[in-house]
Amino acid sequence: MGTDRYAYQSRLRRVSPLPKLLLTAVTLAVCLCCNSVAVGLATLAVMGVLITALGGLPAGVFLRFVRIPLVFLAVGCVTILVHLYPAGTPVLAALPVGGRLLGFTAADLTLSARLFCKALGAVGCMYFLSLNTPVTDLTMALERLHVPRLMVELMELIYRFIFVLGETAAHIRLAQESRLGYRGLRRSLSSLGTLASMVFLRAWRKADRVYAALESRGYAGSLVTLGGAYRPGWGLCPLTAALAAGQLALFAVERRLFP
Structure with a gap:
């Protein structure tokens, strides 16, 4: 998986996952609650800077990952932006369709812009966590936060079977291509x-064999792994507070300029 490969290369790899999880959760919550164009774009930009400056990853890596959800966000926002209105409705732009207007109003444009930028900011927060924290470190952090053990186990097994599914699909496709399929x-x-x-x-068959292999090695409902030697990384806590304060300040300024 691309995110895991870069997470192991990150300079924040050996930093404890708890401060990184805290930073992600706080900035994500503020970004979603503010519902602001400026806050969303600023959150995305700041997360990109943190990934490149603190994590040491190239800016092109972050931009390449950001491009992935852009299509889905654009399609979702277009469906919210464009509506059918009765003839004579004041709209910003529209096309006549069967006596009605297919277009959007200023309120629709504002709503879709806020949704699009808010989603981009949320994507930036999640990329900060995923590009700097391997999944194994994340599950260990969730255990320390007393997340139900069953949920953590399901996350680990599902994550493992993603690779099983991808590897199986790749082998079948390679065989088909070799036969001009x-x-x-x-x-x-x-x-x-x-x-x-x-x-x-x-x-499914391969996953069943993997599960049988786990049971033959003493699997009894929990995967026991050794914790890593992490740096405390609590210096990220003041950064988290500063980012949250900056988001709220930017939100207040935007609401004052554009009520």
Whole structure:
């Protein structure tokens, strides 16, 4: 997985996951509660700076990951932005469709812009955590926070089986490509259908073998792992407070300028 590969390369890798989790949770909560264009964009920018300055990852890595959810966010915001209105409704832009207007008003534009920027800010917060904290460190932090053990175990097993599913799909697709299974639209659709039907069956069998291997090694409902030697990293706490204060100040200024 790309995020885990970069998380192990991050300079924050050996920092305790608890301060990183705190920073992510606080900035994410403030960003979502503010529902602001400026706060969302500022949160995204600050998280990018932290990933590159503190984590030591190239800026291109962060930008490449940010591009992934942009399509989904754009499609979701367009569905909120565009509506059908009766003829004569004051709108900013519209197209006549069967005696009605397909367009958007100023309120629709404001709502979709706030939603889009808020979601981008949330994505930036989650990328700060995922690009600087491997999943194994995160699950250990959740255990220390007394998250129910069953939930943590399910997270670990599901995360492991993501790789099982991906590896199985990659092997099936490679076999299909070696037999020219994706030459032409009709053959490609047929191969894709076969891939979809076979990947879950084979992944299920492989997952069952993995579970049997765990039981043969003494698995009794919990995965026992050794904790890492972390640096305290509590210097991130003042940074968390400063970021939250900056978000709230920016929100207050935006509401004063654009009530």
